[in-house]
Amino acid sequence: MTELMRAAMHDRFGGPEVLYVREVPRPVPGPGEVLVRVRAISVNGGELAARAGRVRLVTGRKFPQRTGLDFAGEVAALASPTPDLAVGDRVWGIMPRTAGFGAAAEYVVVRPRQLARYPASLDPTAAAALPVGTTAITALRDKARLRPGERLLVRGAAGGVGNVVVQLGKARGAHVTGLARADNLDLVRGLGADEVLDYRTTSTSDLGRYDVVVDTVGADLPAYRRLLTPAGRMVTIAFDLDRVAASLGYILGSTVLGGRRVRFFSGNPKTALFTDLASYVDKGMVRPVVDTVFPLAEIGAAHAALEAGGVRGKYVVQID
Numbered sequence: 001m002t003e004l005m006r007a008a009m010h011d012r013f014g015g016p017e018v019l020y021v022r023e024v025p026r027p028v029p030g031p032g033e034v035l036v037r038v039r040a041i042s043v044n045g046g047e048l049a050a051r052a053g054r055v056r057l058v059t060g061r062k063f064p065q066r067t068g069l070d071f072a073g074e075v076a077a078l079a080s081p082t083p084d085l086a087v088g089d090r091v092w093g094i095m096p097r098t099a100g101f102g103a104a105a106e107y108v109v110v111r112p113r114q115l116a117r118y119p120a121s122l123d124p125t126a127a128a129a130l131p132v133g134t135t136a137i138t139a140l141r142d143k144a145r146l147r148p149g150e151r152l153l154v155r156g157a158a159g160g161v162g163n164v165v166v167q168l169g170k171a172r173g174a175h176v177t178g179l180a181r182a183d184n185l186d187l188v189r190g191l192g193a194d195e196v197l198d199y200r201t202t203s204t205s206d207l208g209r210y211d212v213v214v215d216t217v218g219a220d221l222p223a224y225r226r227l228l229t230p231a232g233r234m235v236t237i238a239f240d241l242d243r244v245a246a247s248l249g250y251i252l253g254s255t256v257l258g259g260r261r262v263r264f265f266s267g268n269p270k271t272a273l274f275t276d277l278a279s280y281v282d283k284g285m286v287r288p289v290v291d292t293v294f295p296l297a298e299i300g301a302a303h304a305a306l307e308a309g310g311v312r313g314k315y316v317v318q319i320d
């Protein structure tokens, strides 16, 4: 008999109200795959765009569509013996790019390379706030190669990715300036930022020069690139969804037109990166920042909250 599980999905593009939870067949792991019992997920900026139908080239137009990208839970079954992984291990991970969304469910099936064990100091709701922190590691360590003493500017400093960029930037010895809304400046300062500024009342002409700019917003890239020192590096993880072609054209153009190029990447983190993330947590360099925890039945409210603006870290959705 097919076993069932609860999963969040939508049958059309639209606002948060299109999301609903229903029973679907529980996935069965194939050879080399892992069945994970999901305990919590978080809501990512990119998922709002997917649900709203703003990235149809990525999501396609077939329904129902699932939601949920990152997860924290435990290994429920291994289809074949897997080194370093046992049933019951508490793991975090991100759905592979090829699988699309679907983590907002009681179970997911992934390859072992998509996950790693998370630190014992975290409970699943806290752990679910951090998998996307791998994006911060890639941006700062691997793309910008941030060095101690450098000046770092973070746009979106209170958001899901931005809050980890601030923490990691500080832990790696940078002088960190965070841009966030006024209500969240206290949070960003508490995460270690040396300077905090309200993005709604600060123009780029009010800002100084930076060795590294990490942008999680995607709009107005040229203005922020102009803040770079001659050897400065800018990393953006987002682009302007209202001007996709122009944004991508600008990023690509910056790679051939002189220095200070803008680097973009699309994260698809694997075990080694999740393990690095865990070690940053173990060393006290990064901690999860959970704004509010919603039950799965209220995943639409979690999307609505993120869409409304003002998130402090992460909205987490608890699956059980």
Ligand SMILES: NC(=O)c1ccc[n+]([C@@H]2O[C@H](COP(=O)([O-])OP(=O)(O)OC[C@H]3O[C@@H](n4cnc5c(N)ncnc54)[C@H](OP(=O)(O)O)[C@@H]3O)[C@@H](O)[C@H]2O)c1
Binding pocket: 043, 044, 045, 046, 047, 132, 135, 155, 156, 157, 158, 159, 160, 161, 162, 179, 180, 181, 184, 199, 216, 217, 218, 236, 237, 238, 239, 265, 266, 267, 268, 306, 308, 309, 310, 311, 313
């Ligand atoms: N390339 C990749 O691998 C990758 C990985 C993860 C995420 N992303 C993308 O990165 C973006 C951010 O994701 P996220 O999950 O961190 O989203 P998020 O949690 O919604 O955070 C976005 C943050 O940006 C702030 N913000 C909005 N407009 C701003 C502005 N004009 N100036 C400064 N800050 C501004 C928001 O602040 P308020 O809400 O207070 O206004 C919020 O704190 C999304 O587009 C997502 O798709 C890309």
